[in-house]
Amino acid sequence: MKKINYLLLLFAFLPFVFTACTSDPEPQLTVDSYDNGLLIVNEGNFFSGDGEISHYNQETGEVTNNLYQTVNGVVLAAYIEQLRVFGENAYIVDSNQGGAKVVAVDKATFREKGRVEGLEIPRDVAVAGNKLFIADWGNYDTEGNYTNPNSFVAVADINGGTMVDKIPVSSRPQSIVAFSGFIYVVSEAGKELIKIDPASLEVVSRKTLEASPNELLISNNELILYSTVGQELHIDKIDPANLSAANSVFEIPHSTRLILDGEGQAWTLTSAYSADYSYTDNQVVSFSISGSGTPKAIFEARNLKGIGLDKTDKQLYIADDNGIQGNGTVVIADLQGEEISKLNVGRVPSKFYFY
Amino acid sequence: MLGKILLLWFFSVGDSSGHYTSDTMDLEEVAVYAAALEKYAVGQQVITLDETLLKEYAGRSLGDLLQQNSGLYLRQYGEGMVASLTIRGTSAGHTAVFWNGLPVNSPSLGQSDFSLIPNEAVDQVAVHLGSSGALYGTDAIGGSVHLNSSLRFNQGHQVRVNQGIGSFGRFNSSFSYGFSNRTWATKTRVYRNHSDNDFRYKDMTRPGFPETIATNARVSQWGIVHDMGWNLSDYSQLSTAVWYNTTDRQIQPLMGSKAQEVQEDNQLRWVVDYKYFRRLSGVILKLGWVKDHMVFNRNSTNETSQYFLSSEYEWNPMENLSSKLGVRYTHIDGDLSSFEATENRVELYSSTTYQPMNRLNFSLNLRQSLYEGEFVPFTPSLSGQFSLLKTDHRHLLWNAAISKSYKIPTLNDRYWNPGGNPGLVPEKGISWETGLDYAKKFRNSGEVNAAITYYRMNVENWIIWLPQGSLWSPANIRNVINQGLEGSIGGNYPLGQLQLKGQVRYAYNQARNQTMVNSNDRSFGKQLPYTPLHKVQWNLRAEKEAWEIYISQVYTGERFDTTDNESVVDPYTLWNTGVSRQWKVSKLQGSLGVHVFNLMDEQYQTMKLRAMPGRNYQVNVSISL
Numbered sequence: 001m002k003k004i005n006y007l008l009l010l011f012a013f014l015p016f017v018f019t020a021c022t023s024d025p026e027p028q029l030t031v032d033s034y035d036n037g038l039l040i041v042n043e044g045n046f047f048s049g050d051g052e053i054s055h056y057n058q059e060t061g062e063v064t065n066n067l068y069q070t071v072n073g074v075v076l077a078a079y080i081e082q083l084r085v086f087g088e089n090a091y092i093v094d095s096n097q098g099g100a101k102v103v104a105v106d107k108a109t110f111r112e113k114g115r116v117e118g119l120e121i122p123r124d125v126a127v128a129g130n131k132l133f134i135a136d137w138g139n140y141d142t143e144g145n146y147t148n149p150n151s152f153v154a155v156a157d158i159n160g161g162t163m164v165d166k167i168p169v170s171s172r173p174q175s176i177v178a179f180s181g182f183i184y185v186v187s188e189a190g191k192e193l194i195k196i197d198p199a200s201l202e203v204v205s206r207k208t209l210e211a212s213p214n215e216l217l218i219s220n221n222e223l224i225l226y227s228t229v230g231q232e233l234h235i236d237k238i239d240p241a242n243l244s245a246a247n248s249v250f251e252i253p254h255s256t257r258l259i260l261d262g263e264g265q266a267w268t269l270t271s272a273y274s275a276d277y278s279y280t281d282n283q284v285v286s287f288s289i290s291g292s293g294t295p296k297a298i299f300e301a302r303n304l305k306g307i308g309l310d311k312t313d314k315q316l317y318i319a320d321d322n323g324i325q326g327n328g329t330v331v332i333a334d335l336q337g338e339e340i341s342k343l344n345v346g347r348v349p350s351k352f353y354f355y
Numbered sequence: 356m357l358g359k360i361l362l363l364w365f366f367s368v369g370d371s372s373g374h375y376t377s378d379t380m381d382l383e384e385v386a387v388y389a390a391a392l393e394k395y396a397v398g399q400q401v402i403t404l405d406e407t408l409l410k411e412y413a414g415r416s417l418g419d420l421l422q423q424n425s426g427l428y429l430r431q432y433g434e435g436m437v438a439s440l441t442i443r444g445t446s447a448g449h450t451a452v453f454w455n456g457l458p459v460n461s462p463s464l465g466q467s468d469f470s471l472i473p474n475e476a477v478d479q480v481a482v483h484l485g486s487s488g489a490l491y492g493t494d495a496i497g498g499s500v501h502l503n504s505s506l507r508f509n510q511g512h513q514v515r516v517n518q519g520i521g522s523f524g525r526f527n528s529s530f531s532y533g534f535s536n537r538t539w540a541t542k543t544r545v546y547r548n549h550s551d552n553d554f555r556y557k558d559m560t561r562p563g564f565p566e567t568i569a570t571n572a573r574v575s576q577w578g579i580v581h582d583m584g585w586n587l588s589d590y591s592q593l594s595t596a597v598w599y600n601t602t603d604r605q606i607q608p609l610m611g612s613k614a615q616e617v618q619e620d621n622q623l624r625w626v627v628d629y630k631y632f633r634r635l636s637g638v639i640l641k642l643g644w645v646k647d648h649m650v651f652n653r654n655s656t657n658e659t660s661q662y663f664l665s666s667e668y669e670w671n672p673m674e675n676l677s678s679k680l681g682v683r684y685t686h687i688d689g690d691l692s693s694f695e696a697t698e699n700r701v702e703l704y705s706s707t708t709y710q711p712m713n714r715l716n717f718s719l720n721l722r723q724s725l726y727e728g729e730f731v732p733f734t735p736s737l738s739g740q741f742s743l744l745k746t747d748h749r750h751l752l753w754n755a756a757i758s759k760s761y762k763i764p765t766l767n768d769r770y771w772n773p774g775g776n777p778g779l780v781p782e783k784g785i786s787w788e789t790g791l792d793y794a795k796k797f798r799n800s801g802e803v804n805a806a807i808t809y810y811r812m813n814v815e816n817w818i819i820w821l822p823q824g825s826l827w828s829p830a831n832i833r834n835v836i837n838q839g840l841e842g843s844i845g846g847n848y849p850l851g852q853l854q855l856k857g858q859v860r861y862a863y864n865q866a867r868n869q870t871m872v873n874s875n876d877r878s879f880g881k882q883l884p885y886t887p888l889h890k891v892q893w894n895l896r897a898e899k900e901a902w903e904i905y906i907s908q909v910y911t912g913e914r915f916d917t918t919d920n921e922s923v924v925d926p927y928t929l930w931n932t933g934v935s936r937q938w939k940v941s942k943l944q945g946s947l948g949v950h951v952f953n954l955m956d957e958q959y960q961t962m963k964l965r966a967m968p969g970r971n972y973q974v975n976v977s978i979s980l
């Protein structure tokens with residue numbers, strides 16, 4: 001008798017011990033506003049959908065990671081290519097395979113307003129009037145050659161929603177900006193600069209480029225094209241009317257990012273492989289656009305993914321992905337490369353947006 | 356005569372209760388010889404999965420079965436998708452997998468996908484926990500899984516038909532026919548499994564978590580297993596087994612993605628064994644071929660072939676001493692989508708089990724491997740069992756083991772283009788464990804058994820791929836310290852006409868990262884990703900005459916998805932239940948079973964953003980002659 005009870009008792013209480021309660025996550029209503037300080041893009045790891053946005057409040061020193069999910073209660077499930085802020089909205093560009101989208105959120109509350117879906121490999125967005133322009137590589141070719149022959153610029157409403165139009169452009173549009181009333185997009189594989197009229201959605205003019213363009217930047221009310229050609233860094237000032245370029249060439253090899261302070265100083269992120277390709281060292285190189293002085297490496301580390309410039313506080317923000325095994329770190333340094341502090345951010349931080 | 360000799364070998368020098376037995380059984384039940392795992396692993400933990408469990412999970416994969424019943428954790432990338440096993444907090448590549456004594460881990464990937472192994476294809480499954488590099492060779496750092504066919508002589512004709520239907524378009528069929536007499540035995544089985552996997556789940560990537568139907572997760576599989584054995588004489592036996600398995604899968608995408616990827620896996624395994632025994636010694640020769648052919652998205656093909664030749668000499672000079680010496684040669688051919696490679700390996704090994712006194716039994720294993728001219732670290736292991744208490748009705752045993760293990764870097768790690776690093780050295784591990792084993796038999800033929808084991812392990816030179824600019828490349832940089840506790844209680848108890856059976860398993864696995872990639876890395880001392888600290892599983896079964904009912908629960912603790920443990924995948928609890936009935940009409944036996952999986956309709960993910968199904972059902976009918 002005693003033995004029976006003992007055994008049955010053992011099994012009888014077990015179900016109550018291990019019942020786990022899970023409830024649907026609810027959006028956390030927050031009154032914080034996020035249109036201050038800066039936003040950090042954490043790209044995420046490949047095929048993991050763990051890209052997210054972090055916010056750094058410079059006054060309080062508080063870092064909010066997983067900002068989108070914290071505010072909206074929904075998993076972003078993204079590989080984030082870019083974050084842009086135009087007007088009242090912030091745009092998160094996600095190229096997650098099979099689920100690519102551009103999410104429009106209110107820049108203050110970070111609550112989602114809408115999303116544009118049905119994209120292939122979106123890389124960048126620009127806004128003109130009430131329209132959102134999305135540069136998209138399009139699908140890969142069907143022969144397995146990994147080319148993108150069907151690149152386009154998608155057009156949608158600035159608050160998200162269905163795509164209303166697709167403008168075909170040359171292969172792999174990398175970067176898109178709105179500048180003095182027109183949309184400019186550069187294609188990396190197609191090596192072209194294309195100018196589009198946002199009202200008629202027509203391609204107004206195109207120009208073949210010698211080098212593979214990296215990015216279009218707007219600095220000091222000028223349209224700048226940043227390219228890398230072999231061992232050189234090129235900064236071209238583009239004339240918006242006729243697309244001609246005034247070249248500046250710098251002997252800085254392997255550069256991947258460029259930031260300009262609008263006062264003649266520039267910083268770039270470079271990568272150098274060891275002789276046996278067993279590691280890469282990254283450097284932040286400071287140089288003058290006018291060409292005076294020599295470029296100077298002011299910060300060096302491995303696994304650096306991006307740089308940003310806080311023009312008000314005159315500080316550099318340097319993103320370190322820590323080998324992608326875990327989450328990344330942002331190093332805040334002065335303009336001479338001296339480390340000031342560090343921030344713990346999300347997975348593979350790479351881009352910044354400063355308010 | 357052969358029967359008696361085989362059985363002396365089978366049971367000599369220590370079965371799992373540390374007791375030397377020399378029972379002889381009836382000739383009819385003699386099986387094609389398969390060495391008991393425990394024979395040279397005295398004092399180590401071996402979990403044997405019940406044959407009834409394999410039949411209950413017929414039509415499902417071994418991955419599903421292990422996840423629900425073994426206390427071990429599998430990383431499942433969706434329903435019917437890749438399932439990799441982690442034992443004692445180690446990686447998927449740290450479990451050696453064997454089929455009829457042949458190592459079947461892919462030499463290019465270094466691991467096995469348990470979702471591809473259907474339960475109908477194997478008859479016996481045993482999991483050996485803990486480092487056992489000396490016994491089994493490469494990859495056995497966390498443990499090893501042993502799949503075997505079992506073939507019996509003198510069974511006459513045997514036919515078995517099984518049909519299962521379940522939720523989400525699940526349709527499983529299998530047929531097996533066997534014949535055996537005193538001299539030879541043959542058995543063939545064919546199976547076909549299909550599932551649409553269009554289950555419903557709540558999409559966490561959309562506002563409102565709308566209920567969505569899974570797309571692109573269909574799985575279609577069929578295969579054939581053929582076993583044959585001959586008793587050539589009173590002293591010798593020849594046996595062979597062939598298994599061809601082909602699986603066509605759509606790859607379930609991440610939540611929020613509509614990616615449409617597909618993968619086809621074709622696998623062939625073939626083994627030939629020749630055994631020759633005299634009274635005090637015997638020789639075993641083994642020949643094997645393992646071929647894996649995988650096509651991803653219909654345009655990327657990866658194929659590997661492994662050829663094995665091994666021979667073992669075993670002798671039993673005294674009742675309480677048994678020893679064997681063996682050599683194994685392996686030739687590997689890899690034809691991968693980005694490279695080709697061949698490799699030759701030679702291993703020399705020896706195992707000895709000795710029982711110097713009635714209460715003490717121990718095993719010493721040694722192995723030295725060589726691959727492409729490189730020596731692997733020498734791998735010894737020593738394990739033992741001491742009877743603290745032994746009577747006819749009870750025993751309490753104290754187990755202890757210390758062992759080394761290793762893993763030869765995979766072909767992909769060394770040669771993948773771009774990024775492969777031919778300079779990699781083998782990963783290595785050393786582990787200690789100790790524990791207690793208790794069993795008690797009651798007068799009414801009920802029994803209870805309990806075991807608890809504490810282990811500690813260091814794994815070094817663990818290979819991980821790190822980004823070098825835009826190129827990823829592997830390096831031997833990770834070191835991990837593991838420790839944990841495994842406990843189990845089980846038993847059966849007759850209650851009048853009712854027979855009650857139950858089992859509880861608890862596993863606590865701590866796996867602490869000892870590596871920092873750079874000075875900003877926040878991963879030092881943190882738990883490895885996707886390694887739950889806690890996993891508990893229990894089941895309760897009641898049998899009465901022709902009826903059987905069971906209920907089981909599995910709780911999996913939270914897992915971290917990054918090395919710095921800054922984000923979590925929620926813990927979850929799954930309940931399963933089922934009822935079955937047997938019939939017997941003259942020579943025909945039949946059974947009907949109804950099973951409910953995930954009874955509480957829990958929304959859960961094993962891996963982040965990989966949806967898993969809610970409550971689902973399965974009905975199995977089987978008829979055998």
